[in-house]
Amino acid sequence: MVNAGRRWLCGGLIACCVLLGGCEDAAGPKGASANKAAEATMVRGRTMGTFYSITVPGGFPGGEEALKKLADEKLNTIVSAISTFDPKAELARFNAHDDVTPFPISPLLAGLIEESLHQSKRIDGAMDITIGPLVNLWGFGKDHPRKVPGDYELDAARRLVGADKFELRHTPNEPLLVKRERGVKLDLATIGEGAGADAIAAALDRLGVRDYLVSVAGASRSRGHNPRGELWKIGIEDPTTPDGHVFTTICPLDQAVSTAGSYRNFFIDEKTGRHYSHIIDPHTGRPVEHQTLSVTVVDRAALVTDALDTGLLVWGADKAHAWAERHDMAIYTIEYRDGRPHGRASRAFNQYQRCTQGGNP
Ligand code: ADP
Numbered sequence: 001m002v003n004a005g006r007r008w009l010c011g012g013l014i015a016c017c018v019l020l021g022g023c024e025d026a027a028g029p030k031g032a033s034a035n036k037a038a039e040a041t042m043v044r045g046r047t048m049g050t051f052y053s054i055t056v057p058g059g060f061p062g063g064e065e066a067l068k069k070l071a072d073e074k075l076n077t078i079v080s081a082i083s084t085f086d087p088k089a090e091l092a093r094f095n096a097h098d099d100v101t102p103f104p105i106s107p108l109l110a111g112l113i114e115e116s117l118h119q120s121k122r123i124d125g126a127m128d129i130t131i132g133p134l135v136n137l138w139g140f141g142k143d144h145p146r147k148v149p150g151d152y153e154l155d156a157a158r159r160l161v162g163a164d165k166f167e168l169r170h171t172p173n174e175p176l177l178v179k180r181e182r183g184v185k186l187d188l189a190t191i192g193e194g195a196g197a198d199a200i201a202a203a204l205d206r207l208g209v210r211d212y213l214v215s216v217a218g219a220s221r222s223r224g225h226n227p228r229g230e231l232w233k234i235g236i237e238d239p240t241t242p243d244g245h246v247f248t249t250i251c252p253l254d255q256a257v258s259t260a261g262s263y264r265n266f267f268i269d270e271k272t273g274r275h276y277s278h279i280i281d282p283h284t285g286r287p288v289e290h291q292t293l294s295v296t297v298v299d300r301a302a303l304v305t306d307a308l309d310t311g312l313l314v315w316g317a318d319k320a321h322a323w324a325e326r327h328d329m330a331i332y333t334i335e336y337r338d339g340r341p342h343g344r345a346s347r348a349f350n351q352y353q354r355c356t357q358g359g360n361p
């Protein structure tokens with residue numbers, strides 16, 4: 001009944017093009033300093049159903065093997081806390097615990113939930129980690145067929161969604177998660193990539209690594225300079241091109257950047273021809289249908305940007321920009337209008353575009 005569409009190219013950010021060898025657009029012309037690039041340690045791997053990549057100019061002690069080990073350890077720790085696809089992961093076990101008795105969790109998972117709740121409040125719950133029953137209903141969870149649900153099922157799932165449907169309790173021992181109703185399911189998929197990028201960046205910072213670029217699908221952290229000794233530049237993908245051309249280029253200036261898109265993971269209902277994106281509006285219970293194709297956020301941590309980009313995408317560009325101006329937040333949206341993509345930067349975003357020439361706003 002449905003066609004599925006899913007393709008990952010660094011999830012809207014083209015930071016990892018450095019590794020794919022096609023970075024002229026994003027990183028400027030290759031020049032005399034190309035030899036320096038050879039000194040970088042670069043690794044690439046898979047996590048969370050997508051890709052990650054890391055570049056450490058000047059080389060990482062222990063080389064590729066050590067860097068990959070560090071990254072995989074950090075990412076696996078996050079995955080074993082938040083995955084809903086691995087039945088052994090903490091969050092999957094909490095979701096399967098179909099009971100309102102308290103469920104002990106790790107401080108790591110408690111911290112990720114707490115920060116997600118905090119970011120969610122800033123945008124009136126447009127990003128909501130209790131979205132799990134709706135994600136499953138529309139078929140974007142594990143082992144659920146992609147389909148357009150009926151009104152009755154939709155109402156039943158919506159009744160399980162909302163920050164008041166569970167409680168995070170801090171006790172002198174371990175933190176506890178408590179469902180207020182059976183059937184509540186949490187989904188931290190949207191902050192996973194950001195949390196992963198932050199964990200790797202924190203580990204590199206602790207080791208004193210001064211220059212790096214870490215990207216976990218659509219979330220990136222960077223510091224210092226690229227292998228050519230220039231500020232890092234990353235591309236924001238053009239959502240309207242099948243192979244993810246660079247739409248505009250920014251310098252992250254040591255900040256976290258992430259992009260949420262409604263255009264890579266979706267299905268088409270063959271009966272109506274309508275597209276259903278994996279980004280769901282918690283208030284309507286339905287996938288978003290507006291013409292905002294992606295939202296990019298720049299801020300101090302990728303967990304923050306990754307939590308906000310999804311909620312701002314739920315809102316759509318106009319409401320997202322009104323919020324960004326009120327709160328002095330750096331966001332960039334790409335909308336589809338008159339048959340082509342249009343970029344829009346918030347005032348606070350301009351500083352990240354200044355280092356690049358031209359762009360494509
Ligand atoms: P992107 O592909 O844009 O990077 P992510 O993979 O970060 O998106 O997050 C999308 C996932 O987040 C969905 O597959 C779903 O599990 C979950 N999700 C969808 N809508 C929401 C929402 N409004 N709030 C929180 N999580 C959501």
Ligand code: MG
Pocket residue numbers: 190191259260305306307308309310
């Ligand atoms: Mg996100």
